[in-house]
Amino acid sequence: MKAVLLDEFGGADVLRIGEAERPTPGQGQVLVEVAATSVNRPDLVQREGKYPPPKGDSDILGLEVAGTVRELGPGVNRWSVGDRVMGLVGGGGYAEYAVAYADHLLRIPESLSFEEAACICEAYITAYLNVFLLGGLEDGDTVLLHGGGGGVNTAAIQLCKALTPNAKALVTASPGKRERVAALGAALVIDYRTQDFAAEVKRFTDGRGVAVILDHIGAAYLASNMKSLAVGGRLVVIGVTSGIEAQLNLGLMMVKRQRIIGSVLRSRPVPEKSAIVAEFADQVLPLLAERKIVPLIHKVYALEDAAQAHREMEASAHFGKIVLALS
Ligand SMILES: NC(=O)c1ccc[n+]([C@@H]2O[C@H](COP(=O)([O-])OP(=O)(O)OC[C@H]3O[C@@H](n4cnc5c(N)ncnc54)[C@H](OP(=O)(O)O)[C@@H]3O)[C@@H](O)[C@H]2O)c1
Incomplete structure (x- = not known):
């Protein structure tokens, strides 16, 4: 699969598009075909080698995904292949496919595009x-x-x-x-x-x-x-x-x-994150579905232009979220 890779830690120039092995969903996980992800400030810190992914998570950058469920791992029955979902991942968002825990995903309301959904979770x-x-x-x-x-x-x-x-x-x-x-x-x-x-x-x-x-x-x-x-x-x-x-x-x-x-979100135990996601689904998702809260997209880049997107965040001229979209 296509993914943003880095051979060494450093500035935005270390990011390059390449091929990585498609991940396989484990117990309680699903495989998501990523339509969009977004750049979060911690991605820049990880790129510099100062924020490693939690043990067991992908070392590809990217803390969230919006896309379509393509495969269910063992023990997953709350999602079906074809569902539109958004969610938190411990890593791996900057790629064509990512695995996420079933309970770290939310159904994308019909009123939201994949690009908007990619701005929500992190x-x-x-x-x-x-x-x-x-x-x-x-x-x-x-x-x-x-x-x-x-x-x-x-x-x-x-x-x-x-x-x-x-x-x-x-x-x-x-x-x-x-x-x-x-x-x-x-x-x-x-x-x-x-x-x-x-x-x-x-x-x-x-x-x-x-x-x-x-x-x-x-x-x-x-x-x-x-x-x-x-x-x-x-x-x-x-x-x-x-x-x-x-x-x-x-x-x-x-x-x-x-x-x-x-407080950190990323390295919390899976069940703790699940509880937080469930609470968010109850209290906030309806407001997003009704567009009472509308995600603020500063700019959408192609995944291939991840380095440019990182430079834009480093310049700090953005207002809201910088999105990476997969074609
Ligand atoms: N612990 C967690 O679970 C968690 C999760 C996600 C993010 N984070 C952290 O949260 C922070 C924000 O992340 P983000 O993705 O929202 O990044 P972001 O979009 O780059 O936002 C950071 C904002 O801080 C402003 N800023 C810079 N220096 C400042 C200062 N001295 N005083 C006040 N504002 C200042 C920047 O704009 P100007 O330069 O224009 O002021 C920018 O608007 C990062 O430090 C990130 O690591 C933590």
Whole structure:
């Protein structure tokens, strides 16, 4: 089968289209003929050799697929050959065929194209898991989201608006994305390059701080994140782009009864991921089917142009998701 391969780790240039062996679905898995996948920031980190796939998963890049079920592995009875599905994979999305656990797949609503479906699982499930299931955001709360133009955080803004219409999303963004972030539903957009986000959060919340923060910046933002968090607030860390070591005032954290939660989706045990996918199917899939939430496609590339798609994400001019489509 056709797949995006790399002979060594490095920049986008290491990606090349080639031939790989078609995978065989194991117990509880199905084979999906991939119509589209999308680029997620962790793919770039894996390409650089800093984010290996979990044991047993494909080492081909790609954390999600949208396509058609072509074969059922042993023990699978919830899908039929020919079903249109989208889902999470531990790896292998950048290929003509991928295997996925049956319970990590969702039926694609008729109202969604394969390209749109390819934008949903990694970004929206990550946002849903961390803001709602772990962060515990409730209607009327205030949440701080960092990087409002990215895949996960455009999804998070949309989910806040749809699931908790009275919650207020305060969102950091670079200047060129401010207007689009505001149009998506942010109550306040903070230019993280020129403004002190902790001061802006303090002003907006009259000193109370926010109930939940979704952070992927890590070390450089820890102190300002803790300043921005309300008494009893939850800081959910899903990325560490600025570094992994930072100082924390434990006393203040204790007195303010705050929680810091680290979270990854990819390496969770299969049954845990299944439970998260099932919860997402109940709570969010109907909103996507009704197009109350519409995935934001920045651009669609052919799978053959994966290197160009990675360069586009590295330039960080995208708003929403970058899709790879198979012809
Ligand atoms: N733990 C998990 O389970 C999990 C799952 C998926 C993704 N992630 C992580 O989540 C993050 C986002 O992934 P993604 O696929 O959505 O990537 P993405 O589309 O590239 O989004 C990242 C966003 O962050 C913005 N940004 C960069 N530097 C910033 C800063 N200092 N302050 C605020 N915003 C900044 C970028 O835009 P500007 O440069 O224009 O600001 C961009 O909009 C990545 O770190 C990824 O590894 C974690």
